[in-house]
Structures are given as C-alpha cells and as structure tokens.
Amino acid sequence: MSDAAPTNASELAGIPIIPAVDQHHVKPNAPVIGKVHATYLCTTSRKAAGFVRHIEIDVSGTALENAWHAGQSFGVIPPGTQSNGNPHKLRLYSIAAPTGGETGDGTIITTTVKRVVDEHWDTHKLLEGVCSNYLCDLNVGDEVTLTGPVGKRFLLPENPADHDYIFIATGTGIAPFRSMIMDLIKLGMPSRTALLMGVPYESDLLYDQTLTGWAKEYEHFSYHTAVSRHLTSNQTKKLYVQDRLSENFDQFGPMLASERTLLYICGIAGMELGVFQILARLLEPEQLAQYLHLDPEIANDIDNWERRMIPKKIKKTKRVFLEVY
Ligand SMILES: Cc1cc2nc3c(=O)[nH]c(=O)nc-3n(C[C@H](O)[C@H](O)[C@H](O)COP(=O)(O)OP(=O)(O)OC[C@H]3O[C@@H](n4cnc5c(N)ncnc54)[C@H](O)[C@@H]3O)c2cc1C
Structure with missing residues (x-):
C-alpha cells in the first residue's frame, strides 16, 4: 500500500496479513465471454431514485472460472466504439459473489450495477453511461466480454x-x-x-x-x-x-x-x-x-x-x- 504510514509492529497492533492473490488471469487483449445467468433489481422498491441491478454471469469453462477472491473486481468491455472511433474502454465492477461464486463451484460471478444517467455537458440531452446501461439492459443468456480479476489489497486477511x-x-x-x-x-x-x-x-x-x-x-x-x-x-x-x-x-x-x-x-x-x-x-x-x-x-x-x-x-x-x- 503506497500511502500507508510508516509503522513498526510494536507501534501498531492488529496488522492483518493480506493474502497474495492472483490477478489479471484474463487480460483485456484476450478477454473471455460470459453469459448472463440472472439479473434483477436489488433496491428495496421499484420507486427507488436509482436503478441498481444484481447481475450474475456464468463464466464456466473460461479462465475466470474459480479465479477470484471476495473483494476483487472484474472488467467488462462494452461493445461498440467511442465518438473517436476507438473501441469502448474497459470498466471495472466489484465482485458481489463470494469466493467460489454464487453456487460454490466457481462458475457464477456477480456484480451490483447502478445505471449511470446524466445530462450531456454540451447539449443537455440525456446521457446514459455506456457500460452500466449496457450491463443493466442485458437479459439472461446474453453474452458479455470480461477480464480480470483485479485487486490485491481490498481483501479479507489471510486468517x-x-x-x-x-x-x-x-x-x-x-x-x-x-x-x-x-x-x-x-x-x-x-x-x-x-x-x-x-x-x-x-x-x-x-x-x-x-x-x-x-x-x-x-x-x-x-x-x-x-x-x-x-x-x-x-x-x-x-x-x-x-x-x-x-x-x-x-x-x-x-x-x-x-x-x-x-x-x-x-x-x-x-x-x-x-x-x-x-x-x-x-x-x-x-x-x-x-x-x-x-x-x-x-x-x-x-x-x-x-x-x-x-x-x-x-x-x-x-x-x-x-x-x-
Ligand atoms: C474498482 C472499481 C470498482 C467499481 N465497482 C462498481 C460496482 O460494483 N458497481 C457499479 O455500478 N460501478 C462500479 N464502478 C464504476 C464503473 O467502473 C463505471 O465507472 C460506472 O459504471 C460508469 O460507467 P459507464 O460506462 O456507465 O459511464 P460512462 O459512460 O463512463 O460515463 C461516466 C460519467 O461520465 C460523465 N460524462 C462522460 N461524458 C459526458 C458528457 N459528454 N457530458 C456529461 N457527462 C459526461 C457522466 O457524468 C457519467 O456519469 C467501479 C469502479 C472501480 C474503479
């Protein structure tokens, strides 16, 4: 951790040992394809101010299967291009599934996505965040391009x-x-x-x-x-x-x-x-x-x-x- 204050063991008790976990099994230049397994609103009411979805993705048979720890994130590459013609950039989403996934066999990775909506700076027309709305629009069975996992510090300690x-x-x-x-x-x-x-x-x-x-x-x-x-x-x-x-x-x-x-x-x-x-x-x-x-x-x-x-x-x-x- 780069911004940690210098300490020594006698000065600071209870320092956790953070496990050394793998990351970047799946890199952006060789992403894998997952399939939406479930998607539902996870706010308490449909009248909530924001739309937030619990989205489960089946990654079985890919290099992401059983390859993450609680606290890590995964990457999503939305389809299509930016206004400059370049492909859309990858966005990160925190993993909401436990280590081992929703079903315990490492196949179902989950996240919690909020639809980003805004007004366009120039035109004041509605701006829909590219990736969050893409993800929230997906239906069960739809394919999604994934990378990851990412994160080596925001984890539970070793014990x-x-x-x-x-x-x-x-x-x-x-x-x-x-x-x-x-x-x-x-x-x-x-x-x-x-x-x-x-x-x-x-x-x-x-x-x-x-x-x-x-x-x-x-x-x-x-x-x-x-x-x-x-x-x-x-x-x-x-x-x-x-x-x-x-x-x-x-x-x-x-x-x-x-x-x-x-x-x-x-x-x-x-x-x-x-x-x-x-x-x-x-x-x-x-x-x-x-x-x-x-x-x-x-x-x-x-x-x-x-x-x-x-x-x-x-x-x-x-x-x-x-x-x-
Ligand atoms: C480690 C990490 C974990 C994350 N985990 C989650 C998670 O679990 N769940 C989650 O929902 N998100 C998460 N995020 C955020 C996520 O990665 C995305 O940033 C988020 O979903 C928005 O992406 P988007 O493509 O929908 O929006 P974008 O299209 O990237 O737009 C983002 C914002 O840019 C602004 N903007 C861009 N262009 C204009 C314009 N022309 N005029 C006006 N405004 C403009 C808007 O305010 C808009 O809100 C995480 C991010 C990180 C770094």
Missing part, C-alpha cells in the same frame, strides 16, 4: 477469524461486502462484523432483506443503515454513514478500540473524508493512530479537512482498506 470488521458502504459499494460477508458466513461468521450502509433514500437500500435476515441469523453480524435525504421510521434525522458511526458509537466505539478490528470503506469517491473526520473527532489519539496518521499541522483543524489532504496529510494505516470510485 479472517483473527479479526473483526467494520464495513462502510455507500450505494454499490455494498458489492464487495456482500462478497466478504458471504465468505465469513461460510466460515461460520467467526468475527464481529458490522455493516454500515449509506443511501440517499430508504428505497435505495440494496440487498436489504438479505442483510436484515443475516443480522437476525448471525449473532456476530450487525447491519446499520444511514439514509441521508429523508427521515425514516427508525431515523429522526438525516444521516450520512459517518453520522451513523457517531450515533451508534456505543457499539462502534468498543469495536474501534479493539486490536482485532479492521475498517473497510467502499463506494462514492469522497465518502472517506467524512468517515476520517468523525474518527478523528470520536477516538482518543492513541486509538486514532491505529487507523490514521495525521500531519500535526492539520490534527486540530478537523472541520477544515479537504479530500486533497488524503493521502499526504491523512495517511491510513494497514488496518484501513479503501476502495472508492
């Missing part, structure tokens, strides 16, 4: 049971956590695992029923939601993920104080700043040092932190894992 986990997601950032939680479930959910999920509207919660079910079934797993644009039956104020961390500090505080705990953050680029600020406000300096190393210049000016200070002035330690896009 998952040696650690506890705080997973913080916004939107489709839930994908790698679905994958990791399913891996932990296969191990009998040996670790205290808290998932914190942030969305704009309650209807945008993803895999909500499944996650609620797991929280009931597994004593060590808890599921916390933060809805930022309206009040809900269990939320009397609008909350971002960092606000939920603060609201539920009676649960998160002891977890963060434990040497076993690792912090994973995935989703909307920029979300990490708010999380880092709340950690800096809530944790005692020696606890904070387990997760972040601050440039003394900014340590007492938390309100004025900006994203560009990461990673130069706000360095995460090896107990923090970040994937934002």
